[in-house]
Amino acid sequence: MSQAAATTPTAAPAVGPVAAPPGPSAPVGPVLYVLKRFPRLSETFVLREVLGLEAAGVRVLVDALLPPEDSPTHAELDAVCAEVRYVPRHARLRDPASARAHLGLVLRRPLRWSALALRARRDDTWRRFVQGGIVAERVRREGVTHVHAHFATASSEVAVVAAALAGVSCSVTAHAKDIYHHDNAPHLARRLSGVDTVVTVSGHNVAHLESVVREGGVRASVRHVPNGVGLGPVADPATGTSLLCVARLVPKKGVDLIVRAAALLADDHPDLVVDIIGDGPLRPELTSLANSLGLADRVRFHGAATADEVQAALAGCRAFVLPCRIDADGDRDGMPTVLVEALARAVPVVSTDVVGIGELVVDGATGLLVPPDDVDALATALDRLLRDPALATSLGLAGRRLVAQRYSPADATAALLDVFAGASGHAGGAA
Structure with missing residues (x-):
């Protein structure tokens, strides 16, 4: 795993060999993942996704909002090629790096930048807006065509801003706590606003999320993509x-x-x-x-x-x-x-x-x-x-x-590739 800052990899249940899946319905360019932490012990599914996409020939980049946890080492992380960068946790617009990133975005899309800035002030998400601009600058510099986040919380807020400022498509995988917890449920529709596709891990979640996006007036499709798990040796x-x-x-x-x-x-x-x-x-x-x-x-x-x-x-x-x-x-x-x-x-x-x-x-x-x-x-x-x-x-x-x-890993990767390719077909970012 190549990194933009020193990290300590974490442990997770063994991840078997990742088979190259069938290709998507349209080409998929570089994809940037926005994650709360990477790597993380309890999120083996993210590691599997990244390995599966890379096996399919997709270039993956990762922007993490927090440093990795101090946990045991997971050997399979060495197989990840993605460059992992850690976005400043308390990013401020007056910081030199933030200012440079946002200045370029203002010059390219002044109306969109202004609309998103006003929304961030209204929704009290200014820090996520500033982080989103930092991510958007990397999206443009690296030629990323799609932004994907895991969990419809801070990661999705940053991803939506980044995709909109950079003019690319965006998807979010919603899991459980981000959907149902009393602290998150009231904000779910807002956090999914601007997302092209919501991915989730069960049919039960699909039905619930479809009602959320419908009642919240969110223009996003909902897709069921199970977490892929390879077959291990048969136990007795x-x-x-x-x-x-x-x-x-x-x-x-x-x-x-x-x-x-x-x-x-x-x-x-x-x-x-x-x-x-x-x-x-x-x-x-x-x-x-x-x-x-x-x-x-x-x-x-x-x-x-x-x-x-x-x-x-x-x-x-x-x-x-x-x-x-x-x-x-x-x-x-x-x-x-x-x-x-x-x-x-x-x-x-x-x-x-x-x-x-x-x-x-x-x-x-x-x-x-x-x-x-x-x-x-x-x-x-x-x-x-x-x-x-x-x-x-x-x-x-x-x-x-x-x-x-x-729960085939190859099938899960193929489904994600279709999500990314389909969303890229109508990208543009919501203001």
């Missing part, structure tokens, strides 16, 4: 006895439910161990909960892990469990990529029937679904898989077949 869950969760330790992941379910299972499964990989603000609380339930030696919190450690854990467990919920702030998962990754290894999944998860985890066919926040139902589902290794194997293999059919 029949030989495993542990349960595995890989997640950020935040309320919407429902990790507390796993701990409580383990307490209900402990007497009937004396050898049961639950491995929880990931970190977050709830770790002290979750550790205390496990200790209070007498599970200190049976619920193991591993913190952030390398790709090899995650893959080894998947290979050795009976089932993967992620009891997602809608938290008090409205936050929820859109389509947890880690569920796709588990099924790609033929590891059966137990999750909840919220948002788009049922599109992947079909109850009784590719996994088991339980209602959110139902500890008894979760324990019952896990007990079924612990007692029935044949069921665990059959569900895992069925899930792997579904992943192969619907």
Whole structure:
């Protein structure tokens, strides 16, 4: 990964070889990604996208709004060719670099610059406007034909401004927190205004976003592009006895439910161990909960892990469990990529029937679904898989077949290429 500033790469679940996808319906020139952070441990899907586009022959550039997190190293980042630049976090128009970038844009498009500046003052997004001008200058200098952002928050605000000032097309991938969280939902239509295409990761999200853009008067199409996940080696869950969760330790992941379910299972499964990989603000609380339930030696919190450690854990467990919920702030998962990754290894999944998860985890066919926040139902589902290794194997293999059919990395890249090419066909930027 070439860089414009020193970074420390982060770890994520293993990313397999990226196959070159079929070409788009029209040529795609250089694409610039606007991201909050890059690289980021929890955003393996961004890394896969960049690798997939580069395998297809697309030149990718990255402008990140924040420096990378201090996390373990992810080896696959070395395969990324994109030059990563870090936009000043507190950019001001009077700063020399910002002033030079915006002066050129004012001279080229004075009316558009003025309209966007007035909008930024009105919407209290001036800092994003200044950052957008810095990005727009790079777009013009490097011959970028399309700007893409992940998450309809700060990244999309900057991307929309940059694309409009540079006169190119723009798309945004919306995921979950940026769509549903109470702090973000009221601003969603505004943040998507000026976007040519909204990409999202589940059919459930498509339906919701179509209503948002329609009711908000936003001129954007909505496309479903699943996060592509390659098939890993087939695991044998029949030989495993542990349960595995890989997640950020935040309320919407429902990790507390796993701990409580383990307490209900402990007497009937004396050898049961639950491995929880990931970190977050709830770790002290979750550790205390496990200790209070007498599970200190049976619920193991591993913190952030390398790709090899995650893959080894998947290979050795009976089932993967992620009891997602809608938290008090409205936050929820859109389509947890880690569920796709588990099924790609033929590891059966137990999750909840919220948002788009049922599109992947079909109850009784590719996994088991339980209602959110139902500890008894979760324990019952896990007990079924612990007692029935044949069921665990059959569900895992069925899930792997579904992943192969619907979550192909090559298909995901081809769909993105069509989004970029189609949007470029009617580019111009909204003022």
